[in-house]
Amino acid sequence: MAAVFESRLSRLISSMRESGVVGALVSPGTNLFYLTGLSPSATLERLFALLVSSNGEVSLLAPKLYENELKGTWIKDVRIWSDSEDPYEILKGMIEKHFGRSGGIAVDDCMQAVHLLRIYGFLRNYDLRPLGGLISGLRILKDEGELELMREAARIADETMERIISEDLRGKREKEVARMIENTIVDLGADKFSFDAIVASGPNGANPHHTPGERRISEGDVLILDFGARYRGYCSDITRTFSIGKPHERAIEVYEVVKEAQEMAVQAVREGVVAREVDAVARGVIASKGYGERFTHRTGHGLGLDIHEDPYIAPNSETELRNGMVFTIEPGVYLGGEFGVRIEDDVALIGGRGERLTRTTRELLTL
Ligand code: CO
Numbered sequence: 001m002a003a004v005f006e007s008r009l010s011r012l013i014s015s016m017r018e019s020g021v022v023g024a025l026v027s028p029g030t031n032l033f034y035l036t037g038l039s040p041s042a043t044l045e046r047l048f049a050l051l052v053s054s055n056g057e058v059s060l061l062a063p064k065l066y067e068n069e070l071k072g073t074w075i076k077d078v079r080i081w082s083d084s085e086d087p088y089e090i091l092k093g094m095i096e097k098h099f100g101r102s103g104g105i106a107v108d109d110c111m112q113a114v115h116l117l118r119i120y121g122f123l124r125n126y127d128l129r130p131l132g133g134l135i136s137g138l139r140i141l142k143d144e145g146e147l148e149l150m151r152e153a154a155r156i157a158d159e160t161m162e163r164i165i166s167e168d169l170r171g172k173r174e175k176e177v178a179r180m181i182e183n184t185i186v187d188l189g190a191d192k193f194s195f196d197a198i199v200a201s202g203p204n205g206a207n208p209h210h211t212p213g214e215r216r217i218s219e220g221d222v223l224i225l226d227f228g229a230r231y232r233g234y235c236s237d238i239t240r241t242f243s244i245g246k247p248h249e250r251a252i253e254v255y256e257v258v259k260e261a262q263e264m265a266v267q268a269v270r271e272g273v274v275a276r277e278v279d280a281v282a283r284g285v286i287a288s289k290g291y292g293e294r295f296t297h298r299t300g301h302g303l304g305l306d307i308h309e310d311p312y313i314a315p316n317s318e319t320e321l322r323n324g325m326v327f328t329i330e331p332g333v334y335l336g337g338e339f340g341v342r343i344e345d346d347v348a349l350i351g352g353r354g355e356r357l358t359r360t361t362r363e364l365l366t367l
């Protein structure tokens with residue numbers, strides 16, 4: 001169990017050394033989970049930090065509440081603090097002991113400002129930088145074990161889609177359907193849904209991040225469903241667009257454009273291709289049909305422990321795509337006041353080519 005974490009930590013330590021960083025401060029969240037397997041819940045206001053020094057020392061500072069949970073941990077140096085102690089004084093001592101009195105410290109991007117502010121004066125002796133820049137180079141490449149979990153997260157998303165569209169959605173409120181989706185994801189064995197489900201009916205579909213509301217799904221609507229599962233930490237993210245009843249001409253036309261853009265972009269995924277080139281393929285198809293202005297977001301985002309992470313498939317992304325990367329391809333066209341269409345799959349770069357992890361049909365289905 002500890003072997004995978006030791007190997008990740010040793011790769012992090014190499015990249016810390018290369019960047020002249022003496023220590024890393026990691027707080028609860030996906031970086032901590034990636035490096036240690038720990039995911040303490042509800043630790044927001046109590047200081048919980050992992051210290052990784054460039055000479056290979058790993059120490060944990062944790063509140064007493066977690067003492068039992070941490071009994072079996074593979075981390076040897078654990079300092080538990082009780083409510084009668086000042087954890088910030090302890091942290092300062094640990095930083096000086098393990099990192100020295102000056103130098104670069106990489107701070108977890110999701111460490112709460114309240115913790116940093118409590119030791120702000122002390123930290124001025126150090127050169128702070130975001131941990132994200134150092135660790136994303138590791139997290140961006142998924143190993144076999146991670147890919148296996150992502151396949152399962154994608155499978156749960158597909159099965160959820162199948163179950164939801166077999167229901168009669170006419171007359172149901174968007175937020176009711178969102179709840180059905182989220183419950184189904186959990187019932188199918190996911191830890192949780194990877195983000196709040198998007199159910200956008202009719203004109204609401206023209207807003208890519210619509211919050212499901214009171215609107216009832218009705219005959220003639222174009223309907224967007226966008227959701228994902230989190231399975232043992234790893235996320236999936238799928239979008240399909242449907243017609244409630246017979247689709248109108250314009251819906252069919254726009255749907256075909258988005259479907260072609262998505263297909264061409266997935267085909268363009270190859271090892272060595274730069275991410276912006278894949279974005280340009282999707283954007284090119286949509287622009288050639290006159291909807292360029294209506295494709296208002298990037299083509300995709302990396303996926304893993306976070307629902308949005310590197311690599312971004314965007315017009316300005318210079319990331320070279322490599323085997324082991326996983327990201328979404330999700331072009332869309334949004335016609336304000338009318339409807340929207342988006343098709344999203346999770347794509348893993350395997351053996352030099354893009355492989356869809358989500359498999360739900362991309363044909364325009366009538367519900
Ligand atoms: Co999505």
Ligand code: CO
Binds near residue numbers: 237301328330344
């Ligand atoms: Co997405």
